[in-house]
Amino acid sequence: MSFLEIRSVSKSYRQHQALKEVSLEIQRGHIMGLLGPNGAGKTTLIRMINRILAPDSGTIILDGTELGPQHSRRIGYLPEERGLYKKMKIGEQLLYLSRLRGMSSGDSLNAAKKWMTRLEMQNWWNKKAEELSKGMQQKVQLVAALMHEPDLLILDEPFSGFDPVNAQILQEIILERRAAGTTLLISTHRMETVEDLCTDVVLIHQAGVVLAGPTQAVRRQHSGNQIEIHCVGDTASPPPAPPAHTPVSSSSSEESIHRLVFEAAPSDWPAIIAHYNQHSRIVYFAERLPSFQDIFIKAVGPHHQA
Amino acid sequence: MNKIPLVAGREFFTRIQSRTFLVMSLLGPILFGLFILVPVLMAQWDNESTTVWVHDPSGNFDSAFANADGMKFQKLPQGTLSDGPLNAKDSANIRELLQDSETGVLSLQVLDSTWKTNIAYFSEQSAGLQITERIEDAVNERIYQLRMNQYGLDPQTIESLKSESDLKAYVWTEEGSQDSHTEMATMLGFGAALLMYMFIFLYGSMVMRGVIEEKAGRVMELLISTTSPFELMMGKILGIASVGLFQFILWILLGTGISTLIGTLGLTASQVPETPGNPDWMQMLGSMPWESIVPLFLFYFLGGYFLYAALFAAVGSAVDSEGDSQQLVMPISMPIILAFIASQFVMQNPHGSLAFWMSMFPLTSPIVMVVRLPFGVPFWEIALSMSLLVTAFVGSVWIAGRIFRIGVLMYGQKVSLGQLRKWLFYR
Numbered sequence: 001m002s003f004l005e006i007r008s009v010s011k012s013y014r015q016h017q018a019l020k021e022v023s024l025e026i027q028r029g030h031i032m033g034l035l036g037p038n039g040a041g042k043t044t045l046i047r048m049i050n051r052i053l054a055p056d057s058g059t060i061i062l063d064g065t066e067l068g069p070q071h072s073r074r075i076g077y078l079p080e081e082r083g084l085y086k087k088m089k090i091g092e093q094l095l096y097l098s099r100l101r102g103m104s105s106g107d108s109l110n111a112a113k114k115w116m117t118r119l120e121m122q123n124w125w126n127k128k129a130e131e132l133s134k135g136m137q138q139k140v141q142l143v144a145a146l147m148h149e150p151d152l153l154i155l156d157e158p159f160s161g162f163d164p165v166n167a168q169i170l171q172e173i174i175l176e177r178r179a180a181g182t183t184l185l186i187s188t189h190r191m192e193t194v195e196d197l198c199t200d201v202v203l204i205h206q207a208g209v210v211l212a213g214p215t216q217a218v219r220r221q222h223s224g225n226q227i228e229i230h231c232v233g234d235t236a237s238p239p240p241a242p243p244a245h246t247p248v249s250s251s252s253s254e255e256s257i258h259r260l261v262f263e264a265a266p267s268d269w270p271a272i273i274a275h276y277n278q279h280s281r282i283v284y285f286a287e288r289l290p291s292f293q294d295i296f297i298k299a300v301g302p303h304h305q306a
Numbered sequence: 307m308n309k310i311p312l313v314a315g316r317e318f319f320t321r322i323q324s325r326t327f328l329v330m331s332l333l334g335p336i337l338f339g340l341f342i343l344v345p346v347l348m349a350q351w352d353n354e355s356t357t358v359w360v361h362d363p364s365g366n367f368d369s370a371f372a373n374a375d376g377m378k379f380q381k382l383p384q385g386t387l388s389d390g391p392l393n394a395k396d397s398a399n400i401r402e403l404l405q406d407s408e409t410g411v412l413s414l415q416v417l418d419s420t421w422k423t424n425i426a427y428f429s430e431q432s433a434g435l436q437i438t439e440r441i442e443d444a445v446n447e448r449i450y451q452l453r454m455n456q457y458g459l460d461p462q463t464i465e466s467l468k469s470e471s472d473l474k475a476y477v478w479t480e481e482g483s484q485d486s487h488t489e490m491a492t493m494l495g496f497g498a499a500l501l502m503y504m505f506i507f508l509y510g511s512m513v514m515r516g517v518i519e520e521k522a523g524r525v526m527e528l529l530i531s532t533t534s535p536f537e538l539m540m541g542k543i544l545g546i547a548s549v550g551l552f553q554f555i556l557w558i559l560l561g562t563g564i565s566t567l568i569g570t571l572g573l574t575a576s577q578v579p580e581t582p583g584n585p586d587w588m589q590m591l592g593s594m595p596w597e598s599i600v601p602l603f604l605f606y607f608l609g610g611y612f613l614y615a616a617l618f619a620a621v622g623s624a625v626d627s628e629g630d631s632q633q634l635v636m637p638i639s640m641p642i643i644l645a646f647i648a649s650q651f652v653m654q655n656p657h658g659s660l661a662f663w664m665s666m667f668p669l670t671s672p673i674v675m676v677v678r679l680p681f682g683v684p685f686w687e688i689a690l691s692m693s694l695l696v697t698a699f700v701g702s703v704w705i706a707g708r709i710f711r712i713g714v715l716m717y718g719q720k721v722s723l724g725q726l727r728k729w730l731f732y733r
Contacts, residue, residue, distance in 0.1 A: 050531035052715065069534070077531050083524025088320060096316050100309060100532040144528065 001064065003028035003183045004049070004152060009058030011044055018044040020207040021058070026183055026200065031174065033198035033215070034187040035292070037300050040204045042187050043080065046154055049185070050077050062152065073102035076150035080157050080187070082138055084129040090140055091116075091125035097144045111147040119143060119169065135161050142170070146177075153177060156187045171197065191292040201292070203299055210299045219289040222298065227269055229260045230284035231276050242275035261288060309533045313541025314548065317516065321549045331553055335561040356437065359403055361413040363389040366421075370448035377440065379412075387413065392426075404430050412441060421449045421456075491680035492653050498603055498676040499649045501554075505611055506642055506672075509550040510618040514631060516542055517622030517714075526714045535711040539623075540703070543615045547608065599679055602688065606679075609695045610672025613702050614638065620706035623713030624721045624729075634723070645670035649677040656681040666691050668698030705730060 002025035011019045019041045026032045036042050047053040049060060051067060060067040062074070085093055091112060098108040116122050119139050129137055138161050145153060155174075159167050174197060178184060186198065194201055194215065202212040211218060226248070233239050238250055238258035245268065247260040258280070262272055276282055290298075321327055360371065361382045371379035386403075387396045392413065400411050410429040417424060425445055427433055454461055475488050517539075520526045529538055621634045645664060652661040656678045665675040665683075671691050675683070712729040713721070 047531075047715075052527065052530050072532050075531075077528065079524075079527040079531070081524040081527045083526070083528065085320075085520075085525055086523055087324070092320075096312075097528065097532070099312055100529070141528070 002026060003030075003063055004185070005061040006045070006049075007059045007061065009045075009048065009055045009060065011041075011048065011053065011056050017207050019048075019055075019204075022204070022207075022209055023058075024202050024209060024212055026185060028183055029178060029181050030199045031178055031184040031186060031197055033194040033201040034185055034204070035189075035194065035201060035296060036204035041207050042204055043156070045204070046077075046079075046156060046185070046187060049152075049154060050075060072100075073148060074151045076101075076145040076148065076153045078141055078145040078155045078158055082134070082141055082161070084137055084140060086130040087128055089125065090121075090127050090129065090132070093129065094140070094144055094147060098147045101148045101150075103148050108147065111149075112143070115143040115146055118173075135163060135166065138162065139166065142173075146173070149180075150182065152183050152185070154185045154187075157189065158186060159188065159190055159193060191296065194292045203296065205300050211295075216289075218295065219292070220287075222290050222295050223287060224263060224290070225265055226261055226263050226288035227272070228284070228286050228288045229262070229272070229276055229282060231258050231260070231280040231282045232256055233258060233280040239276065239279035242272050245272055257283065309537045310541045310544065313533065313538055314545035317542055317545025318548045318552075321546070322552060327549070327553070331556045331560070334553070334557045335564055338557075338561070339564070356408050356410060357406070358410045358412050358437075358441075361387045361411065364414070364416045366416060366452060367414055367445065367448055370444045371441075372444075377437065382411070391415070400428050404428065410437070414445065421452050423449060488681075491656075494599075494680040495656075495677035496649065496653055498679075499646065499673045502607060502610060502673050502676055503642060503646045505550055505554075505607065506614045507639070509546050509611065510614045511635075512549070513542055513546050513615045514618040514622035514635070515628060516546065517619050517710075518625065518628055518631070521623065521714055521717075522627060530714060535714060536707045539616070539619050539707060539710050543612060543619060546615070547611060550611070595682075602679055603676060605692065606672045606676050606695070609692075609699055613668060613672070613695065613699045614642065616699070616702045616706035620709040620713065620726070623710040624716070624726060625713075626717060630720065634721070634726075637723070641669035642673065645673035649673055652677045662687070666694060668695045671695055 004026040006022060006024050008021045008023050009019055010017070010021055022041070022045065024032075034042055034045070044053060048055050049067070051069070051072070062071050065071075084090075088096075094112040094116075095105065095108045098111060099105060103111065113122070116124065119142070121136070121139055121143075124132070124136075124140070129140070132140070142158070145155070158170055158174075162170060174184060174186075186193065188194065198215050200213065201215050201218055203210045211221075213221070231239070233256060236252065236256055238247075238252060238260060241247060245262055245264055248263050249261045250258065252258045260276075264272060273282065273285065355378065356376060357378045357380060358371075359382045360367065360379055362368070368381070373379060387399055392400075403409060403411050407430075410427055410433065413424075413426045413428075415424040415426075416422070423445060425441065427438065427441060429437075451461065454464060520529060533541075617638050618635075621631055621638065624634060625631045648660060648664050648670065652658075652664065652674055655661060661674065661678055664670040665678055665687070672695065675688075675691055708730045709726055713726075
């Protein structure tokens with residue numbers, strides 16, 4: 001049974017339909033990447049899971065029960081709108097926010113100290129938010145999302161605004177949380193995040209789900225049956241092409257390494273490999289999967305105005 | 307519901323720890339004292355050195371004017387102005403005299419044997435009411451004396467004929483008659499109305515600013531993902547109400563402390579003018595029906611505050627910055643201001659129909675009813691007004707809650723009243 005299940009949820013504002021019959025599921029312990037051009041309805045979906053907005057129709061099921069106020073304790077949220085109380089001390093803000101999530105004051109205090117140490121911000125307790133840089137404030141907000149060790153962690157553009165060092169720490173934390181059994185939903189425009197981190201992916205466009213599934217499966221679906229072969233031959237030019245197949249592209253390096261790309265049905269792949277094995281030495285062979293950048297643009301349309 | 311105390315607690319503790327709160331708590335009583343003292347002092351300093359040249363050809367008014375309260379009267383040397391009606395040459399002379407600043411010229415022309423007198427006063431700036439009244443009074447008093455002399459009457463006998471009786475008003479009740487303490491009731495009612503007015507504006511707008519701060523600082527999204535908008539709004543309203551009450555208590559304590567201090571330093575006797583002939587204040591204070599008035603005051607205080615604070619919260623949620631709030635605050639502040647203005651008339655006629663209707667209408671009743679209470683209000687009127695206020699409070703919280711829930715997520719829109727009405731019926 002999936003941990004988070006969204007069943008044909010719709011939501012519209014005055015003249016504008018934000019989500020139309022959207023359904024998706026996330027398995028426990030998975031990391032789902034939520035993709036989509038600006039204005040596709042991602043924020044609306046995230047707000048509904050956080051119970052900020054109510055769906056016009058459809059239901060959201062979390063861990064077997066319909067979403068309700070009792071789930072606040074189990075959800076952690078890093079909104080895209082980063083904000084803190086400017087004049088309030090960091091420590092006090094964290095205590096307040098985690099207590100709003102339903103933690104006891106003792107637990108909050110321990111958790112705040114633990115996570116502030118983990119993110120190397122143990123000296124910030126008495127600092128006011130207005131004294132911190134934007135990236136530093138983002139770390140505080142991240143702690144607020146993590147402190148109560150939620151079962152479902154929703155991160156909206158978590159990497160934007162972080163320097164490479166903090167981005168690395170964040171990535172470690174995401175994987176660590178996943179290992180601890182947390183389910184994650186990450187909304188992002190950074191495709192490498194999806195490729196590196198996400199086990200599953202869903203792409204929302206024009207209020208509906210355009211594609212969804214496990215990351216590798218989605219890439220394979222869009223592969224276009226391309227394979228790439230690198231082989232080393234005796235000559236400066238590549239070996240002759242196998243009968244009935246012409247490479248889509250071909251290039252040769254100075255060391256006589258030839259890179260060849262074929263578009264062929266998987267059933268033809270063994271023949272192509274056998275051909276090159278005979279005429280040269282294969283040093284690299286792989287199915288050529290498209291990047292999420294390509295998939296995204298193909299699905300949304302290259303002329304889409306973001 | 308269980309998060310309301312948490313939200314209220316944050317509002318209370320962060321606010322009372324702020325520097326503004328400390329400064330306001332200390333300055334409040336001082337400012338309030340100055341508020342009362344300054345007009346008194348200013349009135350004394352004002353017109354400090356007005357010199358009035360008195361042109362009195364008949365010589366009858368020599369003794370009429372006394373130098374006091376910053377007015378100095380000097381006899382104009384004989385022949386400066388003509389004895390008869392003033393002519394063009396006199397005008398030039400008067401203009402000459404008025405060259406000095408803070409100078410006036412008073413011309414007294416006795417017209418006939420009954421001492422009918424033309425009084426003319428010339429000055430550079432138009433003469434204030436204080437000056438004209440004093441001169442009129444002095445001249446009339448002198449003419450009165452002159453006429454008494456003419457008829458051979460003894461001034462002392464005349465003085466002894468005057469009567470100065472005070473009316474004492476009583477309220478007829480089941481237990482017999484009681485003093486109605488009109489003056490006391492007026493002061494008490496007006497004081498309470500003033501406090502009420504201040505409380506609604508000071509702390510109601512604090513609620514509004516608090517909401518705007520959370521919205522502008524973008525904490526709102528995080529807050530409403532953990533709390534329902536209703537809890538957030540109620541927590542804020544309650545927290546700030548406690549801040550207000552706490553501040554008022556501090557002010558009362560500090561104010562009492564300061565006045566006791568002044569009292570022990572012995573300043574009271576010499577500085578504050580005694581009011582002889584006034585009834586015993588302590589006795590009157592003691593005889594007010596406090597046990598029924600105080601709880602009712604508190605009820606209207608909190609009821610009025612909650613009613614308005616909810617509306618202020620709704621406005622705060624609908625705008626992005628304080629500057630944008632003006633046009634939406636206007637419709638809310640109108641009834642408060644109206645009620646406060648009306649309360650001056652209500653004091654004079656606490657049982658009239660204006661007083662009755664405005665003490666029933668929930669948006670004005672907290673201020674108007676508070677003015678009426680010390681005069682004694684029939685039970686059924688209080689009960690009706692209270693239940694209307696409670697109903698309106700529930701209604702305003704409902705309305706504000708609906709607007710709040712939508713408003714906090716809206717950014718970058720200029721919101722009109724029409725839009726707010728639409729938000730009420732959103733899902």
